[in-house]
Amino acid sequence: MNIIEINGLTKYYGKHRGVEDLSFSVKEGEIFGFIGPNGAGKSTTIRTMLNLIAPTKGSIEIFGKDSRKDAALIAEDIGYLPSEVYYYEEMKVGELLAYSASFYKKDCKKRIAELSELLELDLSRKIEDLSYGNRKKVGIVQGLLHDPRLIILDEPTSGLDPLMQQKFFHLLKEENERGKTIFFSSHILSEVQKLCHRVAILREGHLVKLDEINNLRDESYRRFTLETKEGSLEELLAVEGITHVTRENHTVSFIYKGDMSRILPFLAQAPLRDMLIEEPSLEEVFLHYYEKEDQK
Numbered sequence: 542m543n544i545i546e547i548n549g550l551t552k553y554y555g556k557h558r559g560v561e562d563l564s565f566s567v568k569e570g571e572i573f574g575f576i577g578p579n580g581a582g583k584s585t586t587i588r589t590m591l592n593l594i595a596p597t598k599g600s601i602e603i604f605g606k607d608s609r610k611d612a613a614l615i616a617e618d619i620g621y622l623p624s625e626v627y628y629y630e631e632m633k634v635g636e637l638l639a640y641s642a643s644f645y646k647k648d649c650k651k652r653i654a655e656l657s658e659l660l661e662l663d664l665s666r667k668i669e670d671l672s673y674g675n676r677k678k679v680g681i682v683q684g685l686l687h688d689p690r691l692i693i694l695d696e697p698t699s700g701l702d703p704l705m706q707q708k709f710f711h712l713l714k715e716e717n718e719r720g721k722t723i724f725f726s727s728h729i730l731s732e733v734q735k736l737c738h739r740v741a742i743l744r745e746g747h748l749v750k751l752d753e754i755n756n757l758r759d760e761s762y763r764r765f766t767l768e769t770k771e772g773s774l775e776e777l778l779a780v781e782g783i784t785h786v787t788r789e790n791h792t793v794s795f796i797y798k799g800d801m802s803r804i805l806p807f808l809a810q811a812p813l814r815d816m817l818i819e820e821p822s823l824e825e826v827f828l829h830y831y832e833k834e835d836q837k
């Protein structure tokens with residue numbers, strides 16, 4: 542069964558394009574990744590799903606109900622973590638969470654205690670004293686405390702340290718095993734690859750690809766930046782999968798797509814002083830992807 546169905550969604554902010562003619566659906570029980578660079582329209586789509594803003598054209602159904610007419614009913618079974626969280630600064634964490642829980646017809650005390658312990662969130666602290674990462678944790682507990690059927694997360698990992706990110710991903714996987722559907726928006730390809738079953742890629746307000754993650758998983762991209770000594774890089778730069786080579790004095794940079802074990806022997810032979818390997822930005826991955834598509 543489809544838990545979310547988006548049909549021809551278009552949203553304009555005055556003359557500004559938010560999203561255009563977006564159609565896709567999310568099945569109940571999946572972890573669905575929604576990725577795109579900044580400004581692609583992810584938050585716009587999510588805000589229309591939640592009826593926080595009205596679409597210019599098109600419609601959305603959630604749980605088989607109309608997102609506008611049945612917004613209040615739908616909201617009872619959605620957990621939402623916005624990209625930016627704002628709180629009453631004077632409140633203590635525990636008070637704020639109890640206040641959030643009071644909107645639901647359920648007893649959420651046990652779940653608040655479990656989630657706070659797992660995320661190491663101190664309920665007795667004042668909101669104004671919390672770091673950005675701890676505020677994010679408050680948002681996570683707030684989104685999950687009522688045991689919602691659909692969890693919508695807008696860039697949830699920003700501000701969480703790597704260990705906490707891991708715990709959070711584990712928690713999401715557990716929720717998913719308990720049958721919850723997760724809609725996970727991000728601009729980081731590798732985290733979507735780790736977690737999601739299917740992924741929709743958004744760019745400039747349009748859906749450019751929707752695929753099983755297994756089909757995307759092989760496409761691991763890395764940006765290499767090499768500090769070189771005197772000598773030839775010819776053999777290294779001839780390795781298949783290397784593109785976007787730039788050189789400046791002794792610094793050579795490129796994007797490599799493929800198996801690490803294939804490039805390592807060539808790196809070992811190359812005259813290197815230092816090396817940095819990073820995940821390229823989504824824009825760089827997209828560029829790569831579009832060029833490939835254009836060649837077809």
Ligand SMILES: Nc1ncnc2c1ncn2[C@@H]1O[C@H](COP(=O)(O)OP(=O)(O)OP(=O)(O)O)[C@@H](O)[C@H]1O
Pocket residue numbers: 554557558559560577578579580581582583584585586624728
């Ligand atoms: N309130 C607004 N008024 C005018 N334009 C807006 C408004 N909100 C979003 N936009 C525009 O709509 C487009 C999509 O923005 P949106 O925030 O949905 O993208 P996003 O993919 O969520 O990116 P980000 O991660 O930066 O939030 C952008 O061009 C943005 O400038």
